[in-house]
Amino acid sequence: MNEIPLILFGLGGVGRSFVRQILDLRDYHADKYDLHLRFLAFCDSRGAVLEPTEGFSDQQVHELLQLKEQGGSLSQHLLGGIQDDLAAIVDIAGQPGTIVVDCTATEATVPALFLALDRNYQVVLANKKPLTMQQEVYDRLTRAGTTAGDPITLSQSRWETTVGAGLPVIATLNRLVASGDEIVRIAGAFSxxxxxxxxxxxxxxxxxxxxxxxxxxxxxxxxxxxxxxxxxxxxxxxxxxxxxxxxxxxxxxxxxxxxxxxxxxxxxx
Amino acid sequence: MNEIPLILFGLGGVGRSFVRQILDLRDYHADKYDLHLRFLAFCDSRGAVLEPTEGFSDQQVHELLQLKEQGGSLSQHLLGGIQDDLAAIVDIAGQPGTIVVDCTATEATVPALFLALDRNYQVVLANKKPLTMQQEVYDRLTRAGTTAGDPITLSQSRWETTVGAGLPVIATLNRLVASGDEIVRIAGAFSxxxxxxxxxxxxxxxxxxxxxxxxxxxxxxxxxxxxxxxxxxxxxxxxxxxxxxxxxxxxxxxxxxxxxxxxxxxxxx
Structure with a gap:
């Protein structure tokens, strides 16, 4: 079984839907991709829960979702505590092959995302804020691991859902750019x-x-x-x-x- | 410079546009991706020209395009000859890292595509015919190099332009399927x-x-x-x-x- 460890920032509406989709697709992932996505840590704005060795059981994850749905914070959870440093969470919970998923809507995740990239973890953003800060932040988030010599290497980060929700907008744009196609106009319903x-x-x-x-x-x-x-x-x-x-x-x-x-x-x- | 060797089947309208795009984007590919796409062989229905060591110069490629535009066959070219076995062309011209691009509209390329995959070359199809033969042909063309254990590995083949021309239809479909999304209906202008x-x-x-x-x-x-x-x-x-x-x-x-x-x-x- 391919075990892929995940660290999730943000358990609001988007984060919970993401987690629920993973739980719902356990059999599908196992059957089609021999894949098991394992949650090592969840963070919200105030708290965090960690299970850096084995990862959380699906039963535990369901309980966490329920706590959040009832308006609670992870800091109140039995396994949880206050967090004021997401980078520390990445440091403690991360392990080789980890994917850090940012489902928050805050710039505060950036130092933790940088640390994740430095550790060669992968980063997935539903969060627009880090990508719309200074240009150098964008560059570092989206081109980590690439040099002038090998930019066709798959980069360590993805940010598809930041624009156009589930539509393949970013992937298509990247492909057009890589093909040298001239982009004349981008039109759409953006909100x-x-x-x-x-x-x-x-x-x-x-x-x-x-x-x-x-x-x-x-x-x-x-x-x-x-x-x-x-x-x-x-x-x-x-x-x-x-x-x-x-x-x-x-x-x-x-x-x-x-x-x-x-x-x-x-x-x- | 990343040198990527190409073998091209088919120099009709689609094949020629593809080659012309590569020639036009030489500077862009070098500048952005440190990339040089090198043509090792061109084949049409009757003939082939090979330059398996260095690849063709852009001047030579321009001459070949011109010959084809004037209705000639590659078999008439100075460097060319009759070909009745595309697999033999792959065998002779191929080298590690080669991409075989099929811009024909015939099932006759299949044995050569299979050989390319066996050699761990990559295969790109604008040609619908091989993908619409028996299911086992489709399986072998699209899932080469993958086993039940690692189907999330990038496969060796791509066939984006077979449906929807330049629209990202196949990539989007693959992504939906991989995400476990239910596909309810596919609608479009298909012709x-x-x-x-x-x-x-x-x-x-x-x-x-x-x-x-x-x-x-x-x-x-x-x-x-x-x-x-x-x-x-x-x-x-x-x-x-x-x-x-x-x-x-x-x-x-x-x-x-x-x-x-x-x-x-x-x-x-």
Missing amino acids: GTLGYVMTGLQEGRAFSEIVQDAYRQGYTEPDPRDDLGGVDVARKALILARGMGWRLDLSDVSVQSLYPEALAERTVD | GTLGYVMTGLQEGRAFSEIVQDAYRQGYTEPDPRDDLGGVDVARKALILARGMGWRLDLSDVSVQSLYPEALAERTVD
Whole structure:
């Protein structure tokens, strides 16, 4: 059996879905790929649980998912504790062949991701933030292990779901770039929330009503201005631009907010 | 410089575009990937030219393209000769690390592709025919080098352009299958020619006129019935189905021809 150890940052909606998919596919992975994905550590913003030797049993993982679903923190778990240093978690829990998966939405994971790459672990990001910091952070995250001499080597990192959710956007872009194809234009619906709002407007509904509706249904970020302000879309555009080899920063992406300046200082309530 | 030796079967429209793209991207490949793709042999249906040691100079490759464009055969070339055994070409011209690229539209390349895989060369197909023969041929072509124990190893073969031209259809399908995602439906415009015909019909033009028009513009196969009969689309469907793990043969794909039975026996003229 191919045992692949995983360390997961983030057990919010995305992280839990990821874990649940792995649990659900145990038989499939074993049958088709002789593969067992083994969780060595889980971290959330406050806590962490580690099982660096054997990895967690599926029963334990189910319990952790349940704890998080009920609004708890990993720091409260029997096996858990406070964490204020993700790099230390990687240091303690990591072993050869580990994949570190970042399902958070914070820049705070970067030092831990760098350590993982230094250790020759692989890194997978659903998290856009590290890829939209300074250019040198992007370079180090996406081109680790490659030199001018061998950039066709598979790099140590993947970040497919940062743009276009499950659509093969990044892989396709990388392939086009590697083929020397000229990219003339990238067009798309870059935000589910904005798509929902625009559809509502087309149907003639009031902006305020649509946004409240989207908020109630859980489509928006906790503060809907994060979606409506366009920063999330700007991050996606930056990741695509950098994927094309453009050397830009987030401040180079011009966005127009869907809410008036005057609302920027108000509270969400 | 990473030197990658290539052997190319087929110098028709597709093969020539492929070669021209490589020549055009010499600087890009060198600059970005420290890569030089070196042609060791070209084969067409009748002839072959070999330069198994150094590979052809770009000047020589340009001359070969020109010869083919003017309707000549490689067998007429100064460096060329008759070939009636592609496997022998692979045997003579191949060297470690070779990629054999099949841009023909014939099943006749299969023994040579098998030999290439046996030698641990890589195989790239733009040719649908080998992948739509018996299931065991498909298995051997697409899963060479993999065993039950390590099927996540990159296989030795690629066949992206057999379905959906340049769209990342096969890679996406492979990824969905590997993730254990359930594939509910595959929908698409599977034939440029049929799309052209259908658009013309929607515009109210006569079927006969559209087909003649498509034929004159070079959109159809030399015999337009190859497109209109649906076999080409059936091959694509079979490749997708096999990619999903279905074990089917071409005879299991039901197609409905766009021309009446009575025309099947007529000549093209």
